[in-house]
Amino acid sequence: xxxxxxxxxxxxxxxxxxxxxxxxxxxxxxxxxxxxxxxxxxxxxxxxxxxxxxxxxxxxxxxxxxxxxxxxxxxxxxxxxxxxxxxxxxxxxxxxxxxxxxxxxxxxxxxxxxxxxxxxxxxxxxxxxxxxxxxxxxxxxxxxxxxxxxxxxxxxxxxxxxxxxxxxxxxxxxxxxxxxxxxxxxxxxxxxxxxxxxxxxxxxxxxxxxxxxxxxxxxxxxxxxxxxxxxxxxxxxxxxxxxxxxxxxxxxxxxxxxxxxxxxxxxxxxxxxxxxxxxxxxxxxxxxxxxxxxxxxxxxxxxxxxxxxxxxxxxxxxxxxxxxxxxxxxxxxxxxxxxxxxxxxxxxxxxxxxxxxxxxxxxxxxxxxxxxxxxxxxxxxxxxxxxxxxxxxxxxxxxxxxxxxxxxxxxxxxxxxxxxxxxxxxxxxxxxxxxxxxxxxxxxxxxxxxxxxxxxxxxxxxxxxxxxxxxxxxxxxxxxxxxxxxxxxxxxxxxxxxxxxxxxxxxxxxxxxxxxxxxxxxxxxxxxxxxxxxxxxxxxxxxxxxxxxxxxxxxxxxxxxxxxxxxxxxxxxxxxxxxxxxxxxxxxxxx
Amino acid sequence: xxxxxxxxxxxxxxxxxxxxxxxxxxxxxxxxxxxxxxxxxxxxxxxxxxxxxxxxxxxxxxxxxxxxxxxxxxxxxxxxxxxxxxxxxxxxxxxxxxxxxxxxxxxxxxxx
Numbered sequence: 118x119x120x121x122x123x124x125x126x127x128x129x130x131x132x133x134x135x136x137x138x139x140x141x142x143x144x145x146x147x148x149x150x151x152x153x154x155x156x157x158x159x160x161x162x163x164x165x166x167x168x169x170x171x172x173x174x175x176x177x178x179x180x181x182x183x184x185x186x187x188x189x190x191x192x193x194x195x196x197x198x199x200x201x202x203x204x205x206x207x208x209x210x211x212x213x214x215x216x217x218x219x220x221x222x223x224x225x226x227x228x229x230x231x232x233x234x235x236x237x238x239x240x241x242x243x244x245x246x247x248x249x250x251x252x253x254x255x256x257x258x259x260x261x262x263x264x265x266x267x268x269x270x271x272x273x274x275x276x277x278x279x280x281x282x283x284x285x286x287x288x289x290x291x292x293x294x295x296x297x298x299x300x301x302x303x304x305x306x307x308x309x310x311x312x313x314x315x316x317x318x319x320x321x322x323x324x325x326x327x328x329x330x331x332x333x334x335x336x337x338x339x340x341x342x343x344x345x346x347x348x349x350x351x352x353x354x355x356x357x358x359x360x361x362x363x364x365x366x367x368x369x370x371x372x373x374x375x376x377x378x379x380x381x382x383x384x385x386x387x388x389x390x391x392x393x394x395x396x397x398x399x400x401x402x403x404x405x406x407x408x409x410x411x412x413x414x415x416x417x418x419x420x421x422x423x424x425x426x427x428x429x430x431x432x433x434x435x436x437x438x439x440x441x442x443x444x445x446x447x448x449x450x451x452x453x454x455x456x457x458x459x460x461x462x463x464x465x466x467x468x469x470x471x472x473x474x475x476x477x478x479x480x481x482x483x484x485x486x487x488x489x490x491x492x493x494x495x496x497x498x499x500x501x502x503x504x505x506x507x508x509x510x511x512x513x514x515x516x517x518x519x520x521x522x523x524x525x526x527x528x529x530x531x532x533x534x535x536x537x538x539x540x541x542x543x544x545x546x547x548x549x550x551x552x553x554x555x556x557x558x559x560x561x562x563x564x565x566x567x568x569x570x571x572x573x574x575x576x577x578x579x580x581x582x583x584x585x586x587x588x589x590x591x592x593x594x595x596x597x598x599x600x601x602x603x604x605x606x607x608x609x610x611x612x613x614x615x616x617x618x619x620x621x622x623x624x625x626x627x628x629x630x631x632x633x634x635x636x637x638x639x640x641x642x643x644x645x646x647x648x649x650x651x652x653x654x655x656x657x658x659x660x661x662x663x664x665x666x667x668x669x670x671x672x673x674x675x676x677x678x679x680x681x682x683x684x685x686x687x688x689x690x691x692x693x694x695x696x697x698x699x700x701x702x703x704x705x706x707x708x
Numbered sequence: 709x710x711x712x713x714x715x716x717x718x719x720x721x722x723x724x725x726x727x728x729x730x731x732x733x734x735x736x737x738x739x740x741x742x743x744x745x746x747x748x749x750x751x752x753x754x755x756x757x758x759x760x761x762x763x764x765x766x767x768x769x770x771x772x773x774x775x776x777x778x779x780x781x782x783x784x785x786x787x788x789x790x791x792x793x794x795x796x797x798x799x800x801x802x803x804x805x806x807x808x809x810x811x812x813x814x815x816x817x818x819x820x
Contacts, residue, residue: 465816656801
């Protein structure tokens, strides 16, 4: 039996880690919502399994999404994950093929060079030794990059990198030490037996000449083993929990699980899958403009792990969705924040008895127009819409002409989901009673909730969609082309929130020259700062965010065009050029 | 529904600062200091979505906060739909939605 006492720390750490993870994941999977559990058994025996395996390979190991952000950053992440994976797999095969029997599979692949001191004698064995050294070099190059990222993160496209919690820091140091220690320990053995390859043999010869490293051999193996124990011991309590959890997350996500309206054990899995990579820090405008850190997902999930989330961490957030768009793990950040908000205001109940005063009216028109609260504060938008309806001779019914009741999304954003339900019911009654077929709304905030939370018999359209349809549909709407230039700003709830990017652009292309701003449009579009989701942001900071966004959007173009009344209102405060809604610019160009 | 901005004859009443509990006011001054900017102009009340149908009157609530009339505030605030129109019309840039949210979370954790 091949044994030395130094294998004990490693083995203990590994056994602890495996047991801990098995218990934790079993607990989480048992606690998953019952209704969703059926889909789990259905997934195992379906073709989804190939997608799962591919995504685990491409995201948990290769980190392709991070490669797309920045090649160097992707290389760094993949070197740790894929490099270590290759070391483990190649090591296991090497042990199986070339170790003198009997083999102890628990620790022997890790300490292969210590227990098997015969130098590689055939070409296959030499190839394996070469590969092992190559993978080690791959990981070591990643550590070099990780170190330089701590000093100067801009080389990897990150303006800021995550400040770590102390457990994360110790785990980070122990992770960084694993591979240099492995190199030293293996070199100390190869210095005597020459059983390595290009890296370990050369390092062994060099270190033997200068430091007599073979004398320290046993201590280095001890250090390597103890370092592994520290890392394995800290892994479940640090950000490195994302390594095993991301695999579970990918599988469950493909099975159809998601976080909605409440924190269940799937949300816990999502939270623990955050690797604190820090990509969301640069995406957050609150961070970059107002220098706040607490709502940035990487820090929020850090606090989630230790149960230290405070009210401002949740409620001081624009819900613009830029972090979710940037997240390489695709964690549903906004839904998690929303579910946490719901927990904070459980006891506070609203009283909307007055809603019964509002009587539904039936109409004969096909089109229903719902302006929304915000459009009532920007009457130029509603007036333009009415002008377009009249121009086209379309009969419509203005659902919230005089007294509006809210769509319910602002309440939802506050976490008062049950109270929002009352408004949703009332609005549904009103809309159903009208017997219309199409409902057009001018407000992306309303549009999003009508699509997601309502169950309506009408087709809900944002006015930009409807305008685009009227333009293409047998030339109903005839417009003059002008030579003016404009930039289109994607509102958060319409773009990232509802995936409507092309319709407004199709409309604008027929009117004027739309200038592309690739870095800040479509999925990457900026938030105007007017968001209804933030309960802490004061007016000064809102203006700062709006100004910052406006300066990036407009250089010397003639108009800033958007399709959200709230964006329009927010940008107007800081703009030196006209800020127009898409409906307004159409009215300007009607022929 | 229309609104009456004319003068009404009101019954006498007293505000007893010794008895009223101004804890909410001090809490708001700490967490949402923009509450101090309110000049009770009533623009919020005029635009209020819920106020069209109910007795919700944000500028009255803002006054009651200073006076410590917690029972009145607790009753009225439950009618708010948080739509945020008040915030957009406020001439003094008071973070009204933030204030309403803080009142809600203060009231749910305190005994009336």
